[in-house]
Amino acid sequence: MTGTAGATATRDEEAPKRSPPCSPSYDLTGKVMLLGDSGVGKTCFLIQFKDGAFLSGTFIATVGIDFRNKLVTVDGMRVKLQIWDTAGQERFRSVTHAYYRDAQALLLLYDITNKASFDNIRAWLTEIHEYAQRDVVIMLLGNKADMSSERVIRSEDGETLAREYGVPFLETSAKTGMNVELAFLAIAK
Numbered sequence: 001m002t003g004t005a006g007a008t009a010t011r012d013e014e015a016p017k018r019s020p021p022c023s024p025s026y027d028l029t030g031k032v033m034l035l036g037d038s039g040v041g042k043t044c045f046l047i048q049f050k051d052g053a054f055l056s057g058t059f060i061a062t063v064g065i066d067f068r069n070k071l072v073t074v075d076g077m078r079v080k081l082q083i084w085d086t087a088g089q090e091r092f093r094s095v096t097h098a099y100y101r102d103a104q105a106l107l108l109l110y111d112i113t114n115k116a117s118f119d120n121i122r123a124w125l126t127e128i129h130e131y132a133q134r135d136v137v138i139m140l141l142g143n144k145a146d147m148s149s150e151r152v153i154r155s156e157d158g159e160t161l162a163r164e165y166g167v168p169f170l171e172t173s174a175k176t177g178m179n180v181e182l183a184f185l186a187i188a189k
């Protein structure tokens with residue numbers, strides 16, 4: 001787990017009048033959760049956003065839940081995003097359910113090369129409606145868009161499903177970084 005310092009302290013005796021003793025380095029905070037089947041690329045998506053890097057090679061499934069912070073600027077406001085990376089595997093579901101209600105935004109991922117991950121989106125949305133806040137912001141993401149030769153889910157299919165549930169949709173790539181920042185900034189708004 002990593003964290004971004006939330007506040008910078010000023011020593012009172014040195015500058016009592018010039019600045020407050022504790023001035024936060026951000027204006028707002030927001031909790032975002034990454035959801036979707038195991039292997040769709042949630043951890044890579046988060047690492048790409050946080051560090052601008054892609055972890056290729058061995059796939060290490062997330063155990064339970066993990067989080068990272070990142071500061072972003074939206075409409076001139078500094079927003080500290082606390083991003084929760086959940087395990088997609090069924091056996092961790094009861095652990096992750098407990099965190100849904102604290103999330104203000106959810107990024108729901110499927111893998112454009114994996115039909116089952118797309119078919120399961122409806123089940124994910126049912127879980128979200130059961131456990132998350134009613135006004136949670138949801139965005140559907142078709143990840144691994146760089147793997148065009150292995151694509152089995154057309155962009156139009158993602159768009160149609162998103163429209164049916166009234167949520168925004170983007171295709172992304174945690175490998176190339178395509179639309180990764182855009183997705184986080186869109187939900188941070």
Ligand SMILES: Nc1nc2c(ncn2[C@@H]2O[C@H](COP(=O)(O)OP(=O)(O)OP(=O)(O)O)[C@@H](O)[C@H]2O)c(=O)[nH]1
Binds near residue numbers: 041059087174
């Ligand atoms: N080509 C390509 N591969 C990706 C992309 N995103 C993830 N991968 C690969 O897909 C595999 C799974 O990625 P993870 O990020 O670990 O998947 P996850 O959704 O976090 O999986 P769980 O932790 O089990 O829920 C890894 O081998 C990644 O290298 C992408 O956008 N493009």
